[in-house]
Amino acid sequence: xxxxxxxxMVVPVAGILIGLLYKGIDRxxxxxxxxxxxPPLVQPLRDVRKLLVKENIVPDDAVGWLxxxxxxxxxxSVMAILxxxxxxxxxxxxxxxxxxxxxxxxxxxSLALVLGGFASSSPYASVGGQREMVKMMSYEFPLAIxxxxxxxxxxxxxAENVFSLSVIxxxxxxxLAGIPGLAGLAVIFLCMxxxxxxxxxxxxxxxxxxDSEIAGGIFAEYSGRNLxxxxxxxxxxxxxxxxxxxxxxxxxxxxxxxxxxxxxxxxADFLFHLLKVFFVLFVSSTVVRVVTGRLAISRVVSVxxxxxxxxxxxxxxxxxxxxxx
Amino acid sequence: MIxxxxxxxxPLVFLICVAFISVVVQIIRSLGEGGFRKxxxxxxxxxxxxxxxxxxxxxxxxWGFFDAMGRYYGWMKRMHNGIVNDYVYWFVLLVTVVIxxxxxx
Amino acid sequence: MxxxxxxxxxxxxxxxxxxxxxxxxxxxxxxxxxxxxxxGSAVNLFLISLGYREGGVAPIFTNSPGGVMVLPAPQAxxxxxxxxxxxxxxxxxxxxxxLYRRYGTMDTRKMRLKx
Numbered sequence: 001x002x003x004x005x006x007x008x009m010v011v012p013v014a015g016i017l018i019g020l021l022y023k024g025i026d027r028x029x030x031x032x033x034x035x036x037x038x039p040p041l042v043q044p045l046r047d048v049r050k051l052l053v054k055e056n057i058v059p060d061d062a063v064g065w066l067x068x069x070x071x072x073x074x075x076x077s078v079m080a081i082l083x084x085x086x087x088x089x090x091x092x093x094x095x096x097x098x099x100x101x102x103x104x105x106x107x108x109x110s111l112a113l114v115l116g117g118f119a120s121s122s123p124y125a126s127v128g129g130q131r132e133m134v135k136m137m138s139y140e141f142p143l144a145i146x147x148x149x150x151x152x153x154x155x156x157x158x159a160e161n162v163f164s165l166s167v168i169x170x171x172x173x174x175x176l177a178g179i180p181g182l183a184g185l186a187v188i189f190l191c192m193x194x195x196x197x198x199x200x201x202x203x204x205x206x207x208x209x210x211d212s213e214i215a216g217g218i219f220a221e222y223s224g225r226n227l228x229x230x231x232x233x234x235x236x237x238x239x240x241x242x243x244x245x246x247x248x249x250x251x252x253x254x255x256x257x258x259x260x261x262x263x264x265x266x267x268a269d270f271l272f273h274l275l276k277v278f279f280v281l282f283v284s285s286t287v288v289r290v291v292t293g294r295l296a297i298s299r300v301v302s303v304x305x306x307x308x309x310x311x312x313x314x315x316x317x318x319x320x321x322x323x324x325x
Numbered sequence: 326m327i328x329x330x331x332x333x334x335x336p337l338v339f340l341i342c343v344a345f346i347s348v349v350v351q352i353i354r355s356l357g358e359g360g361f362r363k364x365x366x367x368x369x370x371x372x373x374x375x376x377x378x379x380x381x382x383x384x385x386x387x388w389g390f391f392d393a394m395g396r397y398y399g400w401m402k403r404m405h406n407g408i409v410n411d412y413v414y415w416f417v418l419l420v421t422v423v424i425x426x427x428x429x430x
Numbered sequence: 431m432x433x434x435x436x437x438x439x440x441x442x443x444x445x446x447x448x449x450x451x452x453x454x455x456x457x458x459x460x461x462x463x464x465x466x467x468x469x470g471s472a473v474n475l476f477l478i479s480l481g482y483r484e485g486g487v488a489p490i491f492t493n494s495p496g497g498v499m500v501l502p503a504p505q506a507x508x509x510x511x512x513x514x515x516x517x518x519x520x521x522x523x524x525x526x527x528x529l530y531r532r533y534g535t536m537d538t539r540k541m542r543l544k545x
Binding site (some may be wrong): 011052058076080123 | 333349360362368373392
């Protein structure tokens with residue numbers, strides 16, 4: 001009980017530091033891939049410190065309370081998600097929230113971005129807010145199908161309480177439905193990796209914060225500590241969504257292999273989880289953002305409604321076929 | 326504890342955790358600067374090329390969605406001409422279909 | 431097989447088909463309103479003829495000659511239905527008048543009734 005309370009206090013703060021670490025790794029690797037040297041590893045921390053020192057300018061015509069409270073809401077909600085996800089160890093709030101709650105909570109940071117964009121009195125910011133809202137509507141559908149497919153697979157193989165994240169991360173789904181199920185799960189994993197850059201707002205889906213097109217988009221009027229809070233929310237959101245993908249598809253633990261016990265087992269599992277999160281973020285976010293360019297907003301909508309939807313339905317059909325055989 | 330057969334959520338625990346995290350975020354927020362030195366025109370919205378003459382109105386928020394999905398519902402928009410005879414025709418057709426489905430199945 | 435007893439029902443079917451055809455294919459609004467009225471009358475005829483019993487007398491209680499009576503309940507329903515049809519047709523005619531004032535024509539193909 002005391003352990004749980006202690007973990008509930010430590011995990012969100014650790015989430016911020018880990019998120020900044022991943023941002024730094026992402027920048028170094030992207031730079032090396034582009035032939036540059038890249039900033040040092042602690043550069044995101046220095047960015048946050050710099051932002052906290054700058055002035056916090058609130059525009060004259062902005063809706064003041066909404067403008068200043070949206071970064072707060074974004075960071076708080078994204079740190080709250082981390083408490084329900086299994087980070088190698090069992091989730092901190094294990095019986096108190098499940099997968100559906102995590103899916104709902106993942107909407108809140110994007111919504112806070114949209115509202116912050118509309119609350120600034122700048123036309124660039126409202127264009128950015130429109131684009132972010134449209135993009136959010138587009139990627140929610142493949143994300144929902146991917147999550148429901150895994151839950152359905154667990155349900156049809158007889159597990160109880162299929163939406164509880166400890167049950168999901170305790171069962172290894174890859175072998176449950178035979179060869180068609182394996183293919184279906186691979187396709188759905190691909191869809192999930194497709195959704196991750198859209199959810200995080202990385203290239204090719206960063207239409208809402210396009211620097212060259214709409215002068216910063218949503219963040220056009222933000223500065224100082226509000227922008228620092230949005231920056232931190234973006235960093236933590238990467239950890240949250242990648243942990244969700246890892247919990248659904250790659251829930252393997254390493255302490256069983258090495259036979260560790262006692263206090264060393266959760267530590268080793270946590271470090272292995274960090275490695276898996278790095279792998280997911282590298283494949284879906286870093287490599288893709290170096291290689292591609294930015295898509296226009298109507299293209300984002302048609303790309304998200306055509307390919308991941310068809311792929312995820314195909315994956316669901318394959319999984320269903322695998323359980324029937 | 327709200328339980329719906331498959332999933333469960335406890336709002337009280339959620340609110341307690343949100344309260345604690347809000348304290349942490351408020352600490353981070355207070356490390357930053359609150360206000361700004363009021364200079365001339367500093368708090369105007371950025372609009373390259375002079376002052377913003379119209380205040381911001383949000384119109385047609387979902388433009389990107391409409392534009393991208395337009396190809397798929399344009400035929401439906403074209404079907405909605407205002408002619409009464411066509412609407413009666415659709416009514417008769419759909420009642421036939423409904424009766425056929427109800428009686429045959 | 432069509433006997434003498436089922437003649438009213440055949441008439442109902444013919445009337446409904448004729449009024450449907452008029453509603454779908456006629457352009458003049460007055461003709462469409464007339465078709466709606468004819469369809470209402472066809473339904474009234476259907477109700478009355480459902481209540482017929484073989485060799486029955488009128489369903490009046492005082493000094494009845496005995497024997498089988500035709501059913502009175504459909505006749506009551508038909509009275510109500512006649513009144514409702516009058517109201518519907520009156521409303522449709524007033525719509526037709528105001529549409530004529532707006533568009534200057536009675537031709538439905540020339541009107542765009544949207545929104």
